Amino acid sequence: MLNALWNPIVAGDIALRHRLAMAPMTRNRSTPDGVPTELNAEYYAQRASHALIITEGTQPSADGQGYLLTPGIYTEAHIAGWRKVTDAVHAADGRIVIQLMHVGRMSHPDNTPHGRQPVAPSAVRPSGEMFTVSGPREIPLPRELSTEEVSSTVDDFRRAAAAAIAADADGVEIHAANGYLLHQFLATNTNQRTDRYGGSIANRIRFAETVATAVADEIGAGRTGIRISPGNPFNDIVENDTPELYPALVRALAPLGLAYLHIGHGGDDQLLRTLRGLWPSALVLNRAFADITTRAKDIEEGLADIVTVGSMALANPDLVERVRSGAPLNTPDPTTFYGGGEAGYTDYPTRAA
Numbered sequence: 001m002l003n004a005l006w007n008p009i010v011a012g013d014i015a016l017r018h019r020l021a022m023a024p025m026t027r028n029r030s031t032p033d034g035v036p037t038e039l040n041a042e043y044y045a046q047r048a049s050h051a052l053i054i055t056e057g058t059q060p061s062a063d064g065q066g067y068l069l070t071p072g073i074y075t076e077a078h079i080a081g082w083r084k085v086t087d088a089v090h091a092a093d094g095r096i097v098i099q100l101m102h103v104g105r106m107s108h109p110d111n112t113p114h115g116r117q118p119v120a121p122s123a124v125r126p127s128g129e130m131f132t133v134s135g136p137r138e139i140p141l142p143r144e145l146s147t148e149e150v151s152s153t154v155d156d157f158r159r160a161a162a163a164a165i166a167a168d169a170d171g172v173e174i175h176a177a178n179g180y181l182l183h184q185f186l187a188t189n190t191n192q193r194t195d196r197y198g199g200s201i202a203n204r205i206r207f208a209e210t211v212a213t214a215v216a217d218e219i220g221a222g223r224t225g226i227r228i229s230p231g232n233p234f235n236d237i238v239e240n241d242t243p244e245l246y247p248a249l250v251r252a253l254a255p256l257g258l259a260y261l262h263i264g265h266g267g268d269d270q271l272l273r274t275l276r277g278l279w280p281s282a283l284v285l286n287r288a289f290a291d292i293t294t295r296a297k298d299i300e301e302g303l304a305d306i307v308t309v310g311s312m313a314l315a316n317p318d319l320v321e322r323v324r325s326g327a328p329l330n331t332p333d334p335t336t337f338y339g340g341g342e343a344g345y346t347d348y349p350t351r352a353a
């Protein structure tokens with residue numbers, strides 16, 4: 001069963017040595033200006049034996065930041081910082097794409113460089129709190145983006161993708177999952193717009209479609225992936241038409257010739273099979289919380305081409321070697337997931353250590 005993991009594959013322009021990849025994970029360890037550091041480079045280089053590293057969510061603009069100490073990819077300093085990371089990963093023969101994550105309403109002014117009110121498809125406040133420098137604070141009401149601002153946000157994605165390539169990344173992954181900006185346009189509770197980006201399914205998928213088209217046009221479809229999470233209620237998302245929404249989105253994205261579609265999968269296998277059937281290129285699957293054997297089975301059975309792992313990769317820099325040799329895995333420590341230094345970041349032991 002595990003053998004299914006080890007066949008090489010080409011996703012768009014990105015040639016992978018095998019099929020066990022690292023899922024995107026926010027770690028809140030960049031500088032306050034969002035610049036990746038040597039420590040970040042070390043963390044990713046330690047994990048370079050994964051088929052592909054999808055980086056932590058990275059803001060394409062100041063508006064796109066929601067959490068403290070997350071990296072950006074919209075200044076020269078960001079590009080220089082990311083180049084340290086990509087160089088270290090490439091030196092270890094790895095492949096790396098930068099996840100472009102605009103948080104939309106999941107933000108707090110204290111966590112952004114400009115201190116402004118968060119922006120979103122509609123002025124709908126999420127429940128819950130956001131961790132800031134002064135501790136947990138209520139998430140404020142976001143401001144609705146004007147139609148013109150929607151277009152300028154698409155341009156931010158375009159520029160960020162170009163910056164990622166300037167930083168020598170192998171590509172980008174557009175984050176359309178987990179309740180962030182693109183997902184907020186898709187979902188019925190967060191999108192109450194009356195312009196061409198709201199209302200019908202065709203209108204609600206338009207922003208994701210437009211961002212993907214712009215990014216693919218900017219850097220090449222073969223270097224562009226996109227992540228979705230059908231039905232995921234994370235970050236106060238309510239979709240009331242998941243079974244119709246996602247096939248429509250995937251049908252709209254299919255002709256773009258993207259490198260891959262990454263599905264954060266919560267368990268609706270029937271929908272997954274439908275999307276698999278509609279998608280023409282590599283399908284990357286993150287079957288959340290499943291063990292490696294179950295994930296490998298998805299490749300064996302043709303449901304996925306590549307599988308990603310999150311917390312197991314976080315805790316096991318040499319996950320690939322451990323899976324190959326049947327060695328036991330380190331256990332992730334959730335208390336060090338978000339923020340801090342080397343502890344719980346670059347100090348998980350390898351088998352050889």
Ligand SMILES: Cc1cc2nc3c(=O)[nH]c(=O)nc-3n(C[C@H](O)[C@H](O)[C@H](O)COP(=O)(O)O)c2cc1C
Pocket residue numbers: 023024025026027055056057099101175177178227264286287288289290308309310311312337338
């Ligand atoms: C610490 C942490 C940070 C995460 N940050 C992101 C992120 O920045 N972008 C994203 O798309 N998913 C993020 N996720 C979700 C993971 O990519 C993955 O979908 C989730 O952990 C479930 O899969 P797993 O069982 O493989 O870990 C994060 C998960 C964890 C544990």
